[in-house]
Every structure is written in structure tokens, then in C-alpha cells.
Amino acid sequence: MAREFGRVRPIPGARKGFEIDVRPYGRIREIPMEGGRALRLNVEVLASEVLASIRSAIAEGLSEEAACAPYVRSRASVRAKLPTWLEHMRALDDAGERSPSYLRELERYAAPGGHFDFIAEHSVFELRFKHLEDWSVWLARDRELGPKTRRNVLGAFSAFLNWLHRRGEISDVPPFPEISVPRHLPKIISIDAQDLVLAEIPAARVGIFYAQAELLIRPGEARAYNVADYSWKTHELRTAHAMKGLTAGSPRRSTKEGDACVHHASERLAAWLEEHVKQAARIKGTRALFLNPYTEDRWSYWAMRDTWNAAAARAGVPGTKLYEGTKHSTASALRAKGVPLDVLQAAARHQDSRSTEIYALLGNSAVVDALRRRKET
Template structure:
């Protein structure tokens, strides 16, 4: 509703109904995929379209931000500043100040930039077919690649931004750092992504184990027998 108001589709955001009793809002579960599945899908995307998808996977930026990324947003200080995005009506709009922020240019990201053609367009990832920014039809490219790869369809936002967050959390990255990289306006939003796989959970427990329980139990058993 807030997005609709900002885009001018409605004049006022309606008051949210007050919940009573046992009623509560249940946030939809976060869906994400593994790097292996991401690469299976990428291989089915025509090579000329791959850079923008790889960029979204490498940075966790929103699809609307990747489509609107300008060369001027790539600063000489090794940072990418996400300041504009395409709105629901495909209008270019300024990202809210609370969400505007930078992402460090990693080696992976730099390699993606280096593959981009040197042309006069202001856009970092113009659609090579039209020479203009990608539209929402970018989702059609993604969905077809999912089908061709035999991977159950997952929307582009989940497959890139949500997957970026969950993959980093599963690798043990601090929640606060992940939240900073995602440029969350509210740090508590990262809690929605805190769905860990079993192996990282086990590894986390192993790190804080202070006692060799195997030796301890053997010692106790030996002592019991002596008694």
C-alpha cells in the first residue's frame, strides 16, 4: 500500500485493521535456493542476458535496482551506490534514503562489470536486444530458464536477494553484516531470513563444545567398573 501511495495510484494508505484475540499476521516463509541450483538455471539463460542475473546473485540487490543501475552509481572508491530503482509503473524513482547505501565491489562483481560492453549508454546492464533497461519481462527469461533447468520455479526476488541472504547466513556470516549488505531500513528484518540448514547449525554447536564428552564418558565408565 505504501508503494502504491508513493507511485500515485492511491491518495492515502488505508488504516490497517486492528487484530483481536488469537488473530495475528503470519509472514510468508522465505524461499531460497542453493548456489548449485542458481548455476543450473544460469546455464539455461542466453549468455547475452547472464550478467545482470549474476550481478543480482553476487550482491543481493533488488531486481528493480539492478535494472536501474547506472554507470554513475559505480564510484571510484570501490563502492556501488544503489540510489534509484524502477517503480511498479516502470518509472525511475529515488530509493528511500533509509535504504540507499553502498555495496563493496568484490572480485566477483568486478569480473561481471569487466564483461560489459564499452558503450555510451548510461545503464550498467542494458538489455542487449533493445539497448534499453530491462523491463519486468526479465522475469520471463528467468522462469523459462528454471523450466529448462528442471528446477522448480522460484521468483527472481527470492532466487537472488533472499538466496543471497540465506546463503550467507548458512555460511556463518553475522546477521548484522548481512543486514548491512542488504541495506535494510529496519535491522530486525534480517530475522525473517534466519532459516538455517542443518549442517551449519551442527557446526555452530560444535564450535562452542567445551568438553570432550567421549573421553569424559569413558572415564566415568571406567570409574564405575572399578567401584
């Protein structure tokens, strides 16, 4: 017959008092009460009742750890569980399945004094909506975080709890408070103004900006292109990677959506590549397709941003951001020219049409056709 879980015994070396041995989850010597107080197990019958309650919870289907959690908080606390999750996330980062910047954010949230501090001492088994709602208010009031950052913090914590749930360590995940984030409308410029900015960028450097403006790709994707991604015969450009960081040496990983698509280079971009990517470099498939001529290395985000900002100032449209002045401005022009929303949504790989309506993304050869129509009008 299997031995029953746990046992009551006198506290070793103590003159009075009892403990419940529930190892490996710990030893219970007191019952937590409201207001942070605790009732010591000075009477054996009280300790036996607590153990009976734990055994009953286990018999009803609760895990041993969950049944003991109300009495052994430290082992089941958020703070105690976070290191294992973070190690799991580091392994995913090493495997290229998570962004290093996302991992850094998680580590910052979970560090002592981080945004997880409010919830860190709670047991993962006792979390309810009220705890998460109080935490959200604390982040807004005491940490003075805006809606978007609060949603990011709670979103990261939701990922942590869902991971525990998938592993079978908790039975359910509580609902999270909804945080309304005001939509950001990109500050776009006209296509004529965009052309003026592009004309202010030196010829040796402008290729990567042509790609962003004409193919509607993200800055990280443009920086990630290798020579092998481009077909010199068909002028097709395969988009399957993005730089996961802001420096030239950042990891090159999968795109935001985790899939790939094929763009068709415009005549202007194809001509630029033909002129500025030397024949000898074309056999080096892992070489960056767009090199910063000042460093002879892959572009960093900072160098690309500064180049754009300087050109925008010279063109008379200062304050126009790189992403908004290239991808968003062209996409808005395409939408105005009648490219259907469902085409934009499918090409952008968006599940939510509202994202497409705001950002008007497009990611396939329809861009070239629409741009050609725009030039002809």
C-alpha cells in the same frame, strides 16, 4: 467585540422551521438521530440549544468544523476530505517522494466502489476503533480480502488520518485493529542450483542477475543502475535508486529505504561489466548500466522475470521465483555460513530484526568476503 459563531434564523421561503447558519461549514436544519432518522428544527428554542452546544464545544477547544461536524456530516465526511489528501499525494509523487504504484493503490481504494466505501460517509471527527474494526470485518467478509491486503488498506487509511492530524484538522487518530499476517517464508534454492540457473542465461543478459544474486539487491534496484553508479577503478557500485514500476520506462526514484549504500562488485560481475559495457558507453553516465540486449533499453521487470523463469526451467528448478532464487537464496547461504544477524540487519537497513531473520538481507562488501569464503570451502 467579536461576533459569536453561528446564528439561528427562520428557513428562508419556508412556512415553518428554523436553521442554524454556520457557514462556511453549511446550514443545520435537522439533528441526526439513531437509525438514520433526523429531527427537524421546527422550534426556535431547539435550534438555539443546538447552537449553544456548538459554541460550548468551540469554547472548550474544539475547532469550528469539528464542533459542527455531527450536524453537517457531508463537509466533514471521509469522502469529502479524501480529494485534498490525494492531491497532496500526487504532488509528492510528482516530486519523486512517493511511488506511482502506491498512488495508484490509494486512488483505487478511494474511488467509488473501492475499499474505502464502507467508511466514506462517516465524519472524520467521529471515527472510533469500533468503526475501523467493523470495516476490517467487512473487508474480510464482504470483499473477501486476505489479511495482508486488509492491513494495506487500513494502513493507507491510517496515513490519511495522520495527515489530517498533522494539519490540525482532527484532534486525534483512533487506534486501529491489529491484523495478523502469516509470514511468507521464501522458497530458496541451493547455491549450486542458483549457479545452474545463471549458467542457463545467455552471457549478454546474465549481468543483471549476477548483481542480484551476489550483491543481494532488489530487482528494482538492479534495473535502476546507471553507468555513473559504477566505478571502473574500484569496482564499487552505488545503490541509491530503484525503478518505481514494472516497465522499462517507469520512474527512477530513491530506494525503498530512501538512503544509499555502496556495494563491491564480485570478480565475476566486474568481469562481465568490463566485457559487456563498451568503452563508448562508459562516458554516458545516465545510460542504464544493465541493458536488455533484445531491446537496447533498460530492463523491464517482466523481461527479467521471464528470462529467469525460462533459465530455471532449463536448469531443473522450475517455479523458483526471481527474488527468492537470487537475493534470498544467497542471503540464506550467507546466514548459514555464520554472517551475524546484526551485521545483516545493519547492512539491510532494517529496523525490525525479524525481517532480517526471515529474509537474511545483506547490502555491503561483506557479501564479497562471505562469498569468497563460500567458494573456498
